[in-house]
Amino acid sequence: MAIEIRTISEEELERAHFLLAYAFTGDRSEQGRMRHVESMGTAFALHDDGEMAACLRIFPLRMFMHGATIPLGGVCGVASLPEHRRKGYAGQLLRHALAAMREEGQPLSALHTPHPSLYRRYGWMFASSAVRYSFNPKEIAPVNQGLPEGGAYRITEEQWPTIADLYRRFAAPRNGYLDRDERWWKEGIFRRIYDEKRHLNDIAVWADGDGQPRGYLVYGSTSEQRPGGLPTGRTDAEELVALDASAYVGLLRYLLAHDLADQVGMWGPADEPFSLAIDEPWRVKREHFFGFMLRIVDVEKAIAARPPAADAPEAAFTVHITDAAAPWNQGAWRIECSGPAGRGGRLSAAKAKGTADLSTDAAVFAAMYNGYLRPTEAVRSGLAEAGDSDAAALADRILAADYPPYPSDAF
Ligand SMILES: CC(C)(COP(=O)(O)OP(=O)(O)OC[C@H]1O[C@@H](n2cnc3c(N)ncnc32)[C@H](O)[C@@H]1OP(=O)(O)O)[C@@H](O)C(=O)NCCC(=O)NCCS
Numbered sequence: 143m144a145i146e147i148r149t150i151s152e153e154e155l156e157r158a159h160f161l162l163a164y165a166f167t168g169d170r171s172e173q174g175r176m177r178h179v180e181s182m183g184t185a186f187a188l189h190d191d192g193e194m195a196a197c198l199r200i201f202p203l204r205m206f207m208h209g210a211t212i213p214l215g216g217v218c219g220v221a222s223l224p225e226h227r228r229k230g231y232a233g234q235l236l237r238h239a240l241a242a243m244r245e246e247g248q249p250l251s252a253l254h255t256p257h258p259s260l261y262r263r264y265g266w267m268f269a270s271s272a273v274r275y276s277f278n279p280k281e282i283a284p285v286n287q288g289l290p291e292g293g294a295y296r297i298t299e300e301q302w303p304t305i306a307d308l309y310r311r312f313a314a315p316r317n318g319y320l321d322r323d324e325r326w327w328k329e330g331i332f333r334r335i336y337d338e339k340r341h342l343n344d345i346a347v348w349a350d351g352d353g354q355p356r357g358y359l360v361y362g363s364t365s366e367q368r369p370g371g372l373p374t375g376r377t378d379a380e381e382l383v384a385l386d387a388s389a390y391v392g393l394l395r396y397l398l399a400h401d402l403a404d405q406v407g408m409w410g411p412a413d414e415p416f417s418l419a420i421d422e423p424w425r426v427k428r429e430h431f432f433g434f435m436l437r438i439v440d441v442e443k444a445i446a447a448r449p450p451a452a453d454a455p456e457a458a459f460t461v462h463i464t465d466a467a468a469p470w471n472q473g474a475w476r477i478e479c480s481g482p483a484g485r486g487g488r489l490s491a492a493k494a495k496g497t498a499d500l501s502t503d504a505a506v507f508a509a510m511y512n513g514y515l516r517p518t519e520a521v522r523s524g525l526a527e528a529g530d531s532d533a534a535a536l537a538d539r540i541l542a543a544d545y546p547p548y549p550s551d552a553f
Pocket of ligand 1: 165196219220222223226227228230231233254256257259260263
């Protein structure tokens with residue numbers, strides 16, 4: 143049995159479509175083929191005796207954190223055919239992908255999955271979360287009753303630069319938002335990335351009293367006829383970006399004006415102020431979801447790319463990382479915050495000798511990296527070990543995040 147892993151060629155894309163459609167959508171016809179996705183990243187396949195048995199794709203992405211934009215390999219479309227499952231093929235592809243991302247200069251990787259234990263084996267870990275609010279728009283109102291000056295208008299995809307500018311100002315200082323390019327705006331925001339019919343989302347911009355854009359809402363609506371003849375609807379707000387109170391309140395009112403919908407859904411980060419900005423929070427259902435799993439592909443480069451915590455002291459700690467799937471990360475690292483204290487400083491990681499202050503595995507370290515899991519909490523829960531409890535507290539201070547990590551994009 144000969145196993146070979148290689149990049150999927152143009153001629154092999156049809157076979158890859160069969161494999162992906164078999165695993166995910168069920169629509170193996172030409173209409174179900176997502177050609178827009180095929181050209182958006184590099185795909186690899188594992189061939190067993192010349193037959194394509196498993197595949198995955200890597201989107202070349204970037205993630206914002208504390209003002210930095212860090213290259214990230216977005217892993218998606220991981221699939222194997224049922225007759226080839228549990229032979230270790232997805233695992234072999236993931237190891238191959240880690241080496242490929244390192245080669246490409248992507249120190250981070252992220253993915254979305256319903257199989258966290260699979261990916262945790264290979265060093266990915268849940269490291270972001272989102273809250274979904276569901277409500278009947280007739281049952282709640284903004285607490286801020288004043289009518290903001292300004293107004294909303296819908297835009298077409300050719301006007302994407304308007305919202306891209308607002309998004310960048312909003313997202314760059316935050317944590318986990320993707321740094322989107324034109325293609326991503328058109329394929330992944332104006333449309334849902336895995337909608338093979340390529341339906342357009344609605345996007346409304348809020349302009350202030352001077353006509354300046356200050357925020358926007360990405361949403362979509364569906365409706366169906368009830369047997370009794372009354373239509374019922376659903377509106378889903380996928381992204382609300384507001385740079386100030388006038389945009390926040392204006393766009394909230396705009397969303398609540400969709401009063402044919404008996405259900406409105408809205409997504410936001412863990413620190414989203416929505417519940418407190420409406421009069422009857424208890425009428426809103428709040429559900430917490432995991433977002434992306436994060437992976438440190440290259441410890442040295444990932445640490446150097448991540449700005450330290452706002453109040454980070456000039457100091458260092460050592461951490462031993464166990465990483466069988468990316469052996470270049472395995473071992474003890476000295477993580478140092480140098481230069482002016484706080485945001486003016488920089489982080490660096492260098493291989494260290496001797497016993498480390500902390501020890502953990504690559505997956506847990508990924509969740510510490512972006513501030514999703516405090517090192518002291520990792521130690522308290524047995525996810526990490528500390529020879530020196532002061533070192534864990536110091537790691538907390540150096541790796542603290544300004545905002546809770548949020549999965550801005552599904553891919
Ligand atoms: C999930 C899927 C890709 C796994 O492929 P596979 O080739 O069977 O996986 P592997 O044999 O390489 O398994 C690697 C390891 O993960 C474990 N694993 C495999 N599938 C798993 C799952 N669904 N949940 C948890 N662990 C899983 C295996 O037991 C193995 O662990 P081990 O090395 O300790 O024995 C495959 O079942 C599939 O295509 N499913 C449908 C599409 C899908 O869900 N894709 C993933 C979306 S993120």
